[in-house]
Amino acid sequence: MKKIITNGTIVTAADQYEADILIEDGKIAAIGERLTADGAEIVDAKGAYIFPGGIDPHTHLEMPFGGTVTVDDFETGTTAAAFGGTTTVIDFCLTNKGEPLKNAIKTWHDKSRDKAVIDYSFHLMIGEVNEQVLEEIPLVIEEEGITSFKVFMAYKNVFQADDETLFRTLLFAKEHGALVMVHAENGDVIEHLVKEALDSGKTDPIYHALTRPPEVEGEATHRAAQLTGLADSQLYVVHVSCAEAMEKIADARKKGYRIYGETCPQYLVLDQTALEKPDFEGAKYVWSPPLREKWNQEELWKGLANGQLHTLGSDQCSFNFKGQKELGRGDFTKIPNGGPMIEDRFSILYSEGVEKGRISLNQFVDIVSTKIAKLFGLFPQKGTIAVGSDADLVIFDPTAERVISAETHHMAVDYNAFEGMTIKGEPVSVLSRGEFVIRDKAFVGKPGAGKYLKRKRFADVSNSAKKRVTFQQ
Template sequence: MSGRKLIKNGIIVTASDQYEADILIEGEHISAIGDNLSAPGAEVIDAKGCYVFPGAIDPHTHLDMPFGGTVTKDDFESGTIAAAFGGTTSIIDFCLTEKGKPLHDAIQTWHNKSKDKSVIDYSFHLMIGEMNENVLKELPEVIEKEGITSFKVFMAYKNVFQADDATLFHTLKVAKEQGALVMVHAENGDVIDYLTKEALKKGNTEPIYHALTRPPEAEGEATGRAAQLTKLANSQLYVVHVSCAEAVEKIAEARGKGVDIWGETCPQYLMLDQSYLEKPDFEGAKYVWSPPLREKWNQGVLWNALKSGQLQTLGSDQCSFDFNGQKSLGKGDFTKIPNGGPMIEDRVSILFSEGVNKGRITINQFVDIVSTRVAKLFGMFPKKGTIAVGADADIVLFDPNKERVISASTHHMAVDYNAFEGMKITGEPVSVLVRGNFVIRDKQFVGKAGHGEYIKRKKYGVTKELKRNESISI
């Protein structure tokens, strides 16, 4: 048991409220919220000068993931330690499947990767690469017993992960029946494959051609196609890592027509742009991920979409590879550069510093984007995603005035570079509790590998009821 703790003098911020109050934690849960709470024998935590946020939830991570002949640098231990330093108390990682093999084999592989390693709570999304009788037989058990209620379909990475439209449509139909949320990586993989082959034929091998062969039109087209298929199936869709105006427009258009569609963006698309891939001496490889970085003007579109509710969440798409030894596999051929970057640690602070501090979003929107909306969409609310009596005591004490410079020399990820190197931000987590236990205390790691518990999530249908009673911005 984590004992009794009393948080005093902080300003509690949720997706809807901001107020001063004490929080009493008993065991792993919040047992009371109020003024001048008395709790004899409780450990008193002074949150003076801090905001008290619900623990952030990262809906999009790739830890210990094989890709392009190598494996991501951060596993479930180093990755979740870095996440905790950044104020994240739960993650949902992507479980990759193989065609022709049982879904449960893949799920067990991911349980093995995470067992006794994660310092924060975690869950899995499940990749669907094919839809056949065997998959259909397994899915009910995946949902009911494993509590995996979100399925990922890739529309890109031809001959690797890419599924065809029939598989996507069938997945949408099954998800509607079973109460699951379908996620898509929305890029037109066939067009990208064509453009990539053309580039290599012409001897265009530098990192910048990763972006030039994955144009925003390919993302916009795939997003629109997925939205139409969702409408046709009368199902529900979550578009991951939205990077450009073309995709935002398709999501907003579909939402305006009543399609049950949601969109996620990532800090890299809010802060970095396509010019980073042109850095000399192969440094551009550090910024190779998919979808690629876009022209800078897209950043304003993404920020406005977060503010207006056209996009609702911020994932990290954490997928870290060392510059030396991993990204360098693609010297002379951009298609061999492992796709991904290290984002898990700075996601929350960047959104606060660049979003709240600069007036792009409100502080309540910030909490909704990094925590509450994710919990609602992915079947974790109200246990996760808010500060309320009965909820898990996943709590972040956040100093809004602390200034720092992001750097690989001070980050806690295992990777050898930071995509946001040199960026000055204001606001950072001071202490982080997961189910009533300190994982970070006064900016020091005090957690332990294996403390994190696997989260079995509720069906998407619960969220549908919440949605009907909410005012949703279109």
């Protein structure tokens, strides 16, 4: 059905203006003043901002880890995302060494089919590089439209890949137009520090943070950046948690390297004292990289404002406190790593960023949607409000206030990491390809309505690349 959204203020990464939006066949058909269309439903957005739908580039839905599985699947996770203003998620598809990549992709298609209420895509983990993997990757790009590949530098003996695997992945990505993503922590050093802690009887949740200090994140970020420069490739550093890692990204970009940094809402508003909460409550805040000392928060905000960091992902990875996080009582290494962030990413960035003067409205849109769409091959289909783009829209009330709570959130998990936090501004209605998923703060969507997105190959969005090594693999 045709729709005309009227009386709202349209905000993109570049502009802010008042106009009507005509939606036809899931697309934005026209933008202008006093638009009309026979049979169109009129949606009054008076007093509201109209944003492009948020894109969450970092989720782990129904993901196995540490002998258990995240409690939010593609139905509950994407429903919560939609309530929070997100209309597209990109989930991480985990692979097993020795198995064809297509097997892992099939598993993720099976998990998501008929469940997602908004559009979605996949990143693919690369844990090893051999002839089989090298033969499959071009097919993955061409047939599945998966154009981003993740390499873990941490989780020794589980996900961690060696430097040769990272470097060869970077070379291959350069050749085939893909973006390499990296979890940047020195897994070998962490393994040693963890063993020392356990041998000394240090088993509480706080030791998760103390055995993964900022230095191991900074070192790994620097190493990955140097390898990226050597390969003349492109790198996206996920979940940057501290000033030390951010500075390594900034230094590399000054050299012209194509490197981009993502941070997450938890690192912007929480700090490592949360892991010291009594009665094992600190386990709720165990994820990797860990929360840092509070002073890092303002440095990360400055990084978002000045372009040293580029995007905000949720790193959604929800485990119940009861029965899952509790697996680590008496041994912090057995606490499943991850937290529930997908629903509050959008609003926390607005409330703590725009409302407090740390970033502008246009920067907000760029960080939460547009830059992500450009980096991951979705622009201009997603990430902006323009004629011909998908009608993924958020009608947002900037004056509304709410208190975040597990009692009112829409995730399946039994706690909220931001419990009790008051934020200003919230989505009122959310449209995915022109259809309401959330209307007047009520869910009206349908599981399975979300479409799998095949993405375009990587295109540099910084225009700052400097030619480095020119040899081919």
